[in-house]
Structure formats: structure tokens, C-alpha cells
Amino acid sequence: MTFQIAMGPRERKSPYFNRTVADGVTHMTIYNQMYMPVSYGDTAAEYNRLLEGVAMWDVAAQRQVEIIGPDAERFVRYLTPRDLKGLEIGRGKYVPICDHGGRLLNDPVLLRLEEHKFWFSIADSDMLLWVRAIANERGYEVAVHEPDVSPMAIQGPKAVEVVADLFGDWVRDLKHFWFKQTEIEGIPLVVARSGWSKQGGYELYLCDGTRGAALWDMVKEAGTPFDIGPGAPNYIERVESGLLSFSADTLPDSSPFEFGLGRMIDLDRDDEFVGKQALTRIAEEGPERKLVGIVFDGDPVTFNEHPWVARVDGSIAGTVRAVCHSPRRQSNIGLALLESRFSDLGTKLEFKGEGRSFKGEVVPEPLVEPGTPMPQPGK
Ligand code: THG
Numbered sequence: 001m002t003f004q005i006a007m008g009p010r011e012r013k014s015p016y017f018n019r020t021v022a023d024g025v026t027h028m029t030i031y032n033q034m035y036m037p038v039s040y041g042d043t044a045a046e047y048n049r050l051l052e053g054v055a056m057w058d059v060a061a062q063r064q065v066e067i068i069g070p071d072a073e074r075f076v077r078y079l080t081p082r083d084l085k086g087l088e089i090g091r092g093k094y095v096p097i098c099d100h101g102g103r104l105l106n107d108p109v110l111l112r113l114e115e116h117k118f119w120f121s122i123a124d125s126d127m128l129l130w131v132r133a134i135a136n137e138r139g140y141e142v143a144v145h146e147p148d149v150s151p152m153a154i155q156g157p158k159a160v161e162v163v164a165d166l167f168g169d170w171v172r173d174l175k176h177f178w179f180k181q182t183e184i185e186g187i188p189l190v191v192a193r194s195g196w197s198k199q200g201g202y203e204l205y206l207c208d209g210t211r212g213a214a215l216w217d218m219v220k221e222a223g224t225p226f227d228i229g230p231g232a233p234n235y236i237e238r239v240e241s242g243l244l245s246f247s248a249d250t251l252p253d254s255s256p257f258e259f260g261l262g263r264m265i266d267l268d269r270d271d272e273f274v275g276k277q278a279l280t281r282i283a284e285e286g287p288e289r290k291l292v293g294i295v296f297d298g299d300p301v302t303f304n305e306h307p308w309v310a311r312v313d314g315s316i317a318g319t320v321r322a323v324c325h326s327p328r329r330q331s332n333i334g335l336a337l338l339e340s341r342f343s344d345l346g347t348k349l350e351f352k353g354e355g356r357s358f359k360g361e362v363v364p365e366p367l368v369e370p371g372t373p374m375p376q377p378g379k
Contacts, residue, residue, distance in 0.1 A: 011035055014060035015150045015212025023230045031061035031124045037232045043302075046231045047327060050199050051374050054158035055231030056219050059196070059203070060150035060212075064119040065108075065127050067135075069142035072116045075135060078273050080110070081256070083266035087112050092177040092194060095120075096256045096264055097127065102278030104256050105130060107246050109194060111179060121151065121205075123246035134274065148209045149190075153233075154219060155201035158226040163202045165222045167191055171202065179205075184218065187211045196233050198241040198370040235303065236324045239335055240368035242293065249291055249321045249335055255279065257287035258337065260365075289318060290343040293367045296332045296360030300325035301353070308353040310336055310360075317342035320351050320360075326368060330375065333367045334360070 012034040014020070026041035037058050040046060049055045067076060077084055080095040087093055092111045097120075099105055106127050108120040120127060132144045154162055163171045166184060171191060174180070179192035190205035206215050220228060238245065244259050256265055256279075267280050307319035318338035326333045336349065347362040 005030075007035075014058050015206060015209040016058040016060060016152060016216050017212075019213050019216040020058050020230065025230070032063045032122065032126075034061040034063070036061035037230070038235070039232060040230045043236070044327075045229070047234060047236050048374065049227075049229050049231055050156050050197060050234050050237055051328075052157065054154060054156040054162055054201075054223055054226050054228045055234075056216070056223065056228055057153040057155065057195075057230075057232050059153045059233065060206075062121050062123070062151050063128075064121055064147055064149045064205075065131050065144065066147045066149075067118045067120075067131065067142050067144055069116060069140070071140040071142050072118055075138075075140040075142050076110065076118050077271060078138070078140075079131065079134065081265040081267070081273055081275060081279055083269055084110075089114060090178055090180060092121075092179060092192060094177075094264065096261050097130075098256060098275035098279060099130075100275055100278060101253075102255045102275045102282050103252065104246070104250055104254050104259070104261075107244055107256075107261070109177070111190070111192070113181065113190075119147070119149070125247065148207065150206045150209055150212065152204045152206060152215065152219065153195040153197075153201060154204065154223075154228075155195045155197045155231070155234075156199050158228075159199075159201035161226055162219065162223045162228060163191065163204075166218065174202075185214070187215055189215070196243055197237050198243070198366075199237065235322070236326065239322050239324050239333060240326050240328060240366065241370060242335070242366040244291075245322065249337065251289075251337065254289070254337075255282045255287055257282055258289045259291050287340060289337050290340050291321070291335055291337050292343050292362045293365040294320065294334045294336050294349060294360045295329070295363050295367070296323075296334065296349075296351075296358045298332060298356060298358050301332050304353055307337075308351045310338065310349045310351045312342045312347060312349060315342075317347075317349065320349075320353070323353070328368045328372050328374060332358070332360075336360075336362075338362070 027039040174193040188207040195201040323334035
């Protein structure tokens with residue numbers, strides 16, 4: 001590659017930005033108009049640390065959309081097709097958000113902080129605009145804004161030890177997606193058991209952007225006995241585990257049914273929500289496309305810069321959205337968004353990328369079962 005992406009004031013810096021640079025970040029992406037680390041230059045070490053140790057990730061770019069006011073609960077219910085019954089204070093939930101045509105706009109984690117206060121912890125799309133517009137058009141009595149909140153993820157099997165050392169043994173009893181508001185050395189934050197990996201871990205939602213470096217240093221120090229190191233939302237592990245990456249895996253007119261999110265679309269609800277009619281129709285007709293797991297031949301691939309066109313018997317069947325070489329499956333793997341008629345298990349695919357031709361096959365997901373260990377050397 002012969003160019004670099006220029007930095008500038010349109011893109012925001014995370015409160016951890018200077019610390020990630022000091023720790024040797026080599027690759028950043030831009031997510032919600034903010035720089036977000038994707039690598040510190042050693043893909044294998046970052047993967048191994050996530051699988052067998054503990055890693056700390058600057059995921060401040062997972063911005064929050066805060067909704068406060070007497071209509072907050074009713075409004076949040078209107079925004080997502082997922083039924084929120086049982087969403088107690090202190091609990092989070094993965095909730096797709098769709099437009100009136102049933103198109104997936106984002107796939108945030110929703111946190112209920114108080115009776116009348118919620119956060120959508122968003123993926124990479126402008127939800128603040130959408131949420132505010134719907135609130136005002138519909139006359140809900142709520143205030144909508146982006147608070148000064150910046151998550152850091154601590155992921156991997158040893159994450160629990162690091163977080164327990166910092167906050168106490170109560171964190172061991174937190175259930176998946178539950179959280180607690182607390183503080184450490186005067187830094188306000190939310191400690192949640194969540195994160196974008198299947199290796200277990202926590203997210204610390206820093207609630208004071210001036211204290212990013214202080215929090216980073218504390219986590220690093222508490223993690224030293226466990227060999228903590230910097231990392232980032234892990235591309236290989238997420239393809240293996242089948243975690244959805246909004247706008248990498250999805251198309252602008254994709255419905256949630258294309259990604260197996262149908263179990264989060266509660267069409268039987270009595271109350272109205274955005275996209276109900278369209279989603280009901282799509283559920284009846286079946287989705288146009290499906291995201292499937294694939295394995296394919298050839299020497300190990302690294303990643304794809306753009307989607308690769310996939311063919312079945314010469315006909316265009318869709319696109320391969322993400323590829324990598326899986327250390328645990330010891331094969332090239334990927335996720336492909338295929339027309340439903342080409343998405344059956346066992347379907348044979350051909351595609352080109354990196355100047356090479358590949359032959360692949362649709363296989364069951366997840367590509368690697370959670371809990372699968374790393375292959376031991378020599379085996
Ligand atoms: N944490 C926080 N915010 C986020 C993410 C996160 N915002 C952006 C992005 N990630 C949102 N997307 C996801 C996708 C998947 C999951 C979480 C956020 C996830 N999924 C589990 C799974 O697929 O197995 C569980 C889903 C369920 O059954 O409810 O965890 O990571 N703060």
C-alpha cells in the first residue's frame with residue numbers, strides 16, 4: 001500500500017488514545033467517527049492472549065446513546081423489535097434496531113441504568129440522529145444525547161482475576177450482560193460482564209473522559225501478574241465464534257433475519273414498534289439472503305480488504321464478507337452473505353481474492369464451538 005489515512009479533527013480520539021499509542025498500536029480503524037485500535041502488530045500474540053490469558057481493548061468507539069425521561073421505557077420499546085420484558089435495572093440486552101422497512105440499522109447492547117434511564121451501546125452507525133428524530137417526531141417525553149462514556153473491554157479467561165483484583169470478588173458473581181455502577185479511586189464507571197468475544201470478560205464503561213489514562217494504567221497494573229497485554233476486538237475469534245460485525249457483514253438493506261437474529265424479533269408483541277409490519281412480512285416470506293459459515297482451501301489467508309464475489313456453478317451467489325485462517329480449526333474460514341437459495345449446508349462456492357482463486361463450502365455455524373482450546377504444539 002502506498003498511502004496512509006490522514007488524521008484530522010473530524011475524527012475523535014478516545015480517552016485511552018495516548019495510552020494505546022504508547023503501548024504500540026499499529027493499526028486503527030474509524031468507528032462512530034472515532035479512532036479505534038484494531039492491532040498492535042502481532043496478530044498471533046493478540047489471538048493467543050484472548051484465548052488463553054487476558055487482553056485490554058480500547059472500545060470507547062462503542063458510543064452510548066442515552067435516553068432519560070418519563071417516557072424512556074416506552075420509547076426504548078418502540079425502537080427495538082426485541083421484547084424487553086424482564087429488563088431489570090442493572091441488566092443489559094442485545095437488541096437489534098430496524099427502520100420502518102425492517103432494515104437493520106444497528107445491533108447495540110441496551111443497558112437499563114435506572115427506571116427512566118437507558119443506554120444503547122452502539123455499533124458503527126449514527127444512532128443518535130435516528131433516536132433523537134424518532135423521539136421528537138413521536139413526541140416522547142425524553143432527552144436523548146451522547147454522554148461522556150467510554151468503554152474499555154477486558155477479555156479472556158483470566159479477565160475475571162484482573163477485574164476481581166480491581167473491584168472485589170462480587171464481579172465473579174455478575175451474570176452475563178449484567179452490570180453495576182461503581183467507582184475506583186474516584187473514577188465513576190460501570191462494570192459489566194460482557195464483550196465482543198466468546199472468551200468471557202468484562203467491560204468497564206468509563207464515565208469521565210478526563211480519567212482515561214488513569215484507568216488504563218490501573219487495569220494494566222492489576223493485569224501484570226496475569227500477563228495482560230493490549231488487544232482489540234479480535235477479527236479471527238469473532239469469525240470463528242460467529243459474532244456479527246454490523247456493516248462489515250451486513251448490507252444497507254439487510255433485515256435481521258439474514259443474520260440469525262430472528263429469535264430477537266418478537267412479532268407477537270401487542271405494542272407497536274418501528275418496522276413491525278415490514279418485519280412481519282419478511283418473516284413470512286423468508287429472508288432474501290443468509291449469512292453462513294464457510295471453509296475454503298489454499299494457503300492461509302490474512303484478511304479481505306473488501307467483500308469477495310462468490311459464485312455457485314458460475315452464477316453470482318453473494319459475497320464473502322470476512323475471511324481469516326483459523327488457528328483452532330486449522331483451515332481458512334469465513335462468513336458469506338448468500339442468496340437464500342445458495343445458502344444450504346454443503347453448497348460449493350468459488351471466489352477470488354488476493355489474486356488467488358478459492359474453492360469453499362457452506363458449513364454449520366459457529367465455525368469453532370465456544371470452549372474449543374488452542375491446538376497444542378506438536379499435535
Ligand atoms: N459491547 C458493548 N457495546 C457494543 C458491543 C459490545 N456495541 C457494538 C457491538 N458490540 C454490538 N454488537 C454486539 C454483537 C454481539 C454481542 C454483543 C454486541 C453478543 N452476542 C452474544 C452472542 O451472539 O452469542 C449474545 C447475544 C444474546 O444472546 O443476547 O454478545 O460488545 N458494550
